[in-house]
Amino acid sequence: MLINEHTAVPIRKGPPRPQDAIAPIPAAASSHEMTSEDEIGDTLTLLAASGDAISMYVSGTREAVLGRILSVDPDLPHFVIELNEGATLTPGKITFVAVLRTAKLQFRLSNMDWNSVPGSPQLIPMVFPEVCLVLDRRSSERVETPLGTNFTASLETHGTFYEWSVYDFSLGGIGLRCSKSEAKGLLKGRKLPDVQLELGEETVLVTELEIRFTRAFRSFLLGEQIHIGCTFSNMTPEVESQIKSLMDQLDHAHRQR
Numbered sequence: 001m002l003i004n005e006h007t008a009v010p011i012r013k014g015p016p017r018p019q020d021a022i023a024p025i026p027a028a029a030s031s032h033e034m035t036s037e038d039e040i041g042d043t044l045t046l047l048a049a050s051g052d053a054i055s056m057y058v059s060g061t062r063e064a065v066l067g068r069i070l071s072v073d074p075d076l077p078h079f080v081i082e083l084n085e086g087a088t089l090t091p092g093k094i095t096f097v098a099v100l101r102t103a104k105l106q107f108r109l110s111n112m113d114w115n116s117v118p119g120s121p122q123l124i125p126m127v128f129p130e131v132c133l134v135l136d137r138r139s140s141e142r143v144e145t146p147l148g149t150n151f152t153a154s155l156e157t158h159g160t161f162y163e164w165s166v167y168d169f170s171l172g173g174i175g176l177r178c179s180k181s182e183a184k185g186l187l188k189g190r191k192l193p194d195v196q197l198e199l200g201e202e203t204v205l206v207t208e209l210e211i212r213f214t215r216a217f218r219s220f221l222l223g224e225q226i227h228i229g230c231t232f233s234n235m236t237p238e239v240e241s242q243i244k245s246l247m248d249q250l251d252h253a254h255r256q257r
Contacts, residue, residue, distance in 0.1 A: 015084050016053035016066040022097045024057060025106045025135045034105075034132040036144055037077055038227060039168065039175070041128065042215050043105065044079050045072045047098055054081065059093040070123060075218045077128035080117070089114040089124060096129075104135040143247050144168045145199075153209075155195045164228070166199065171243055173231040174209065183226040186211055191233060199246050208233040 025031055034040055047054070048069040055064035070082040083089070093110040107129035117123040144167065145151040151166040153176055162182055168175040174197070178186075190211045197205040209230035218224050232239075 013051035013053075013068075016055075016068060018066070020053040020055075021064040021066060022053065022055040022099055022104065024055075024095055024097050025104060025133055029135055031106075031133045031135045034134050035130065036168070037128060038217060039144075040107075040132050041072060041077065041217065042213070042227060042229065043100060043132065044069055044128070045215055046100055046213065048072050048079070052098060052100065055097045056081075056089065057095040057097070058090045059095075064097075065089060067122075074216050079126055079128065081124045081126055083122045083124065085122065087122070105132055106135070107132040143170065143250050150198060150201060152198045153195050154198070155192055157192070166197070167227070169199070169243065169247075171232075171240060171247070173212070173229065176228040176230060178226050178228065180216070180224045180226055183214065183228070186214055186226070186228060188213060192230070199243070203242055203246055205239050205242055207235055207239050 034043070048071055051068050054067050054069060056067065057064055065083065065087050067081050067083040067087065070080045072079045091112045091114065093108060094114075095106065095108050097104070097106045099105070109126060109129055111126075114124050117125060151169075152163050153166055153174070154161065154163040156162070162178070164176045164178040164182070166174060167177050188211055192209040192211070195207055195209050197203075197207065199205070210233045211228060211230055213229045215227045215229075216224060217227060
């Protein structure tokens with residue numbers, strides 16, 4: 001997610017303090033599931049870059065084990081947890097809780113032996129969870145684009161035409177995918193004007209996007225790819241209405257399965 005920030009990595013926070021502990025999401029709370037491996041990887045990478053606290057709850061206990069995410073593998077669905085000095089994880093099920101921007105996140109992993117990195121007892125390698133719960137304070141949820149459909153974003157810049165795949169979107173933003181060669185100059189904060197979005201067969205929109213993050217990943221078929229997370233800028237009521245209508249259609253289709 002942060003491929004363009006190798007030379008400008010944000011300052012990581014220090015080890016989490018007891019007051020940084022985050023309570024688990026209540027069972028009765030309204031939440032939605034994040035199941036995309038790519039989106040989960042993006043989320044874990046952002047948490048690693050900031051050094052935000054990760055609260056880990058052993059099954060049956062209320063006291064959090066504190067740590068943070070040290071790194072996320074750019075190719076494999078693996079990450080490394082850095083426990084606070086002296087902290088340990090009890091074998092079995094662990095509930096992980098964090099807050100990223102305005103969203104509380106929660107996922108569970110289970111292992112009968114949380115083996116550490118040789119020589120580094122505080123570093124625990126782990127695999128991505130299959131599901132991450134999101135208690136999102138945003139006004140809209142993010143919807144993944146369905147397989148086998150034409151969801152693209154196209155634009156022309158400096159005389160070159162680009163067409164990128166859309167892998168998810170919401171009323172607030174959109175996730176794009178492109179090759180590494182096409183990602184040159186796509187830095188955080190850059191605005192992309194006059195982007196034409198083809199969301200399905202009939203919906204065509206023109207809007208401005210602002211890049212919020214990028215992340216590298218490797219596709220088995222396409223090789224090294226880049227995910228680009230963008231927010232909508234200066235979105236008109238007409239564009240917002242079109243996106244909301246499409247989200248409702250996809251949600252209805254999903255419920256009919």
